[in-house]
Amino acid sequence: MSSSDDGSTTLPAEGLSPEEILGRIDEARSGDLDWRGGRAFSLVYHPGDEAHEALLHQVADRYLHENALNPLRYPSLLQMELDLGAMGGALVHTGPDCAAVTAGGTYSIFCAVLTAREWARHARGIAEPQVVTPTTAHPAFAKACEYLDIEQVRVPVEGDGRVDPTRVERALTNRSALLVASAPNYPYGTIDPVAEVAALADDRGLLCHVDACLGGFLLPFWERVGEPVPPWDFRVEGVTSMSADIHKYGYTFKGASLVLYRDRDLLKRQYFWYDDWPGGLYASSTPAGTRPAPPIAGAWASLMHLGDSGFMAMTQQVAEANRAFRAAIEATDGVEIAPASDTPVMQVTTPGRDHNAVGAAMDARGWNLDLQQGGMHLMLSPYHLGVADRFGEDLAAAVADVPLGDVDTEAVGTYGGIA
Ligand SMILES: Cc1ncc(COP(=O)(O)O)c(C=O)c1O
Structure with missing residues (x-):
């Protein structure tokens, strides 16, 4: 690679050899976070299982060039997405056809906030909906609200790191559309009182999202290894959507999460259909167009292998x-x-x-x-x-x-x- 006067990289006049490229990458990577020794605590959730890792490499390699933009052209990917929704849905107690695969937790949260906005506007006539979150909610909610032009109402958490439902209740207005609880939140690892927050939503006919990006593939088993887990999933009346990352405690590589709903009608509010151009019908289940296939196949392989x-x-x-x-x-x-x-x-x-x-x-x-x-x-x-x-x-x-x-x-x- 050559550099221009300002130090930025320019396209090489002649392509570099694979050896040169790999050599440069290996050299550059020496400054990257070295997580393999167990000395990093976020970014990589590694199972520490060589056979599992080797399998994921092989699966990713098989799907490196596939494009999940049109799953109808790739029946294998279509089936994997359906399987991921069904397996994830069963773990958190919603139906097998109520989920979409997304590229990550932020993406799943974006979808749930988008769905809430559409539901509020079209089913409830709330033109300018509000999303009520604890202050410990992931920044993905702030981001989604900013991008989607929705007001986020932030409720401070108590000293125990959980939101107090009475404070949530006091924050409600006639514009409230979606109440959020985390299971668990990122900063403290505490689980909000999902049952109480969801009951508030249910009583008022509002939506309730559980951010289980961390907990979705952990808490179902955390409970079974004997750790105390308060009610947090779709068995709680009033929980209407959830984000659950497969690329965290689902032990696959980055780029895989689920956004799940209590019913398919809610899921459909994030679907997009378009044929008002000369290029044919364009449909997508999430905002993404072209989608890399390896994260879908990797997530499927991870769940099936474990x-x-x-x-x-x-x-x-x-x-x-x-x-x-x-x-x-x-x-x-x-x-x-x-x-x-x-x-x-x-x-x-x-x-x-x-x-x-x-x-x-x-x-x-x-x-x-x-x-x-x-x-x-x-x-x-x-x-x-x-x-x-x-x-x-x-x-x-x-x-x-x-x-x-x-x-x-x-x-x-x-x-x-x-x-
Ligand atoms: C509780 C919680 N929600 C959402 C996210 C966002 O997930 P992602 O970084 O995959 O977009 C994270 C990430 O750590 C998280 O911990």
Whole structure:
């Protein structure tokens, strides 16, 4: 590659050889996040299972050039999408034909907010609908509301990290359309009182979305490995939609999530049909046009390869990692999990010390902790089981590096970014 005067890359006059390209990529990647050793806590949810990973590589390779824009041309992909909706639907207790496969959690949330807007306008006559979310709701809701020109009403959460339904009730207006609860939320790993929030929606004939991007493929098994799980899925009366990411605790590579609805009529509100151009009928179930096939096939392969027993085994490992990390944190003076989390997702605070400095001291020891306003963020996958002891040792040393006092309350860590 050659560079122009401003340092940006220009198209090479002659194409580079595969060896040259791979060499450059390998060199450039040496600066990327190294998650394989279990020292990163978001971005990659790895099962730590070589056979599973090898299978996903083979499946992705088979579908590298296929385009899910028109699933009717690819009956194999069409069936996989139907299977994903049916398998996901069964796990969270909705029908087999009430879901769409999307490219990720943000995308699923966008679809659910879009559906709510269309439902509010056309079924309820609310021209300018509002979406009511806890302040812990993922930024995807803020993004969807901004893009779709909808007002987001944010309700502060309590000290336990959960939204109080009475506060949600007080926030309702005659423009409210969609109430949101997370199972769990990203910052604290706490599960909102879904039953109470959904009951509020149900009583008033409103929609209720459960953001289970993290929990959709975890909580059904989390409960079965003996962890306490409050009601959160479609068995709760009043829950009308859900986002559930397969590329998180469904253990496939990036680009696969489900948006699920209580019934097909709601799902159809996000469908798009168009024939007012010379190119024939164009239809899509999500805003995407051309869609890469590997994430669909990978997600299907992941669920089929793990099966119920594989998910139970993965979840057992996550539960063990969760116990080991909690034990390590509890054994370390100067840190605590706050608020208490319900899941393997949590915030670790450093009362009286600057958590950004403790996080930096952990980074200096090779960890890559995500930093948020109130503390360090942990999200555990099966492959973290092997590093809990080391984490505890390094955490104690990192805390000892940072003196009490001088807490920088302004500093904010990054979670997403712009290239
Ligand atoms: C609770 C929750 N909702 C939504 C999302 C957004 O998912 P994605 O990054 O796949 O768009 C995340 C991502 O971590 C999440 O944790």
